[in-house]
Amino acid sequence: MLGAAERTGSRTAALWALAAGLAHRGVLHGSREVLTPVLADPLSAVPILIVASQLLLQPGLAQSLAEGAVRDYAVPPGAADAVRA
Numbered sequence: 001m002l003g004a005a006e007r008t009g010s011r012t013a014a015l016w017a018l019a020a021g022l023a024h025r026g027v028l029h030g031s032r033e034v035l036t037p038v039l040a041d042p043l044s045a046v047p048i049l050i051v052a053s054q055l056l057l058q059p060g061l062a063q064s065l066a067e068g069a070v071r072d073y074a075v076p077p078g079a080a081d082a083v084r085a
Contacts, residue, residue, distance in 0.1 A: 001014050001017040001018045001021065001051075001052060001055055002051070002055065002062050002065065002066060003017070003062075004016065004017035005017075005055045005059035005060075005061075005062035006062035006063055006066065008059070009059050009060055009062075010059055011055075011056055011059050013059075014052075014055045014056060014059050014062075015056060018052055018056075036048060051065060
């Protein structure tokens with residue numbers, strides 16, 4: 001969904017990607033969610049719902065959402081040097 005919104009800037013494309021993901025269709029055919037097992041942990045759906053809502057309201061947010069996630073969890077540039085030292 002994030003990729004579809006970023007590539008196209010379209011709510012329709014984002015919605016189709018969401019539907020395909022929920023239905024395990026297209027590139028997700030036969031896939032199984034392991035990082036956010038909503039059936040075993042219903043609260044894990046909250047972040048997904050927030051991001052999906054944001055993308056459906058403003059598909060143009062896709063790049064900033066992705067950049068924020070990477071920035072918040074990426075290893076700082078000097079960290080590898082500190083580990084090697």
